[in-house]
Amino acid sequence: MRFFSTLALVASASAAATGLTSRGSDNDHGKKCLKQKDVDYLVNAYKSIINKWEAPKADFIADQGFFDYSDSINTIAGLPTGFPIFPNKEAFVAYQTATPDNLPLVIVEVGPWNCNQITVIWTATFTKVDGAVPLPVRGIAIIEGSYNKSQKDWEIQSLKVELNSMNFYRNTGGVCYRPEAPTVEVPEVTTV
Template sequence: MLFTSSLAILSLASLGLASPLETSKLASGTGATNPAGNLVNAADNSHVKSKGKGKCHGAQYTPCLNEDDIDTLVKAYVRMISNWNDADAKYLAEDFVDLSDSINSLARIPLGSPTFPSKQAFIDHQHTQPDNLPLKVTHQSACSCSEIALIWQATFGAAQEQVRGLTILGATKHAGYWQIASVDVEFNGLAYLANIGGSYTLPGQ
């Protein structure tokens, strides 16, 4: 595969944010902590509404994201990718991590490695190589009380091919308000490659 510049390749990196947080099992009769680190009450039957079909299982997670929380985090995520502003850094948790093998394969980062291992690494990237991608969310839904699933698309760059991807935002409320703790994102890497000026040959061609 050919790339126009290493800067173009690395500009992929802020689309990915991190792997989904592992779901904790309830301890017998006492509750446990959820992926965001919040104490779970086994008697809690709360649930969250969303714009999609996702449903929160309140017996496993608390507190739950509500629809306004989901909208706030999704809009913050879109702004981060489309037009970075330091004011949105408050929506990134201190233990934020970013992972995407779609990005890693194009940026020549070892597969399975964090694309950005920290909040500061992500912010530093945005200061030097902002992505400015025209991200459009076509679906958003709670997939648990502390995770949001997004389907998005973006058309940009040299080839103007539509890139379509899936992102899972992991959320936490440790700071007293909801923040993005993780994003796991995968997308059409061949279309992305063409849009940044790269090329590829399919088998049989």
């Protein structure tokens, strides 16, 4: 728990240093900032998208500028790291429609958050392999929100997700073997 308290302090200091406003207030430039109800809305939207995809849930995602970044998922998919796995809304929706994640995502902790970003820690214990033992997967997501003035509601602008990729890979049918422990030669100790 000390780690999360420290993380919250660092995030608060970082937000203050970058000019981000405190929780629930709008900044001096008229930009709408998240309030607690907005955080709850976006976190529930994220969880809903991952738990059970349905076409209307595409409305939770911003039409312009959306991306989903995850080196963990890129690694599992056998793709190079360092770029979004889904560079836009269309790619994300197409993937979810064809092969939805439908993971039993459980939100463990929400926070810290600032004017437009929310940190979420989650777990999911699942398997997509008949007869396999489900392994727990733990991850962290940063949900960036943007306020859509025409809809008068918040949308998911971007997702940045990292997770226990080895368990995720095994839960989806991948096979991993532990490397053998290295043998270390211990020098003889002589006493004088």
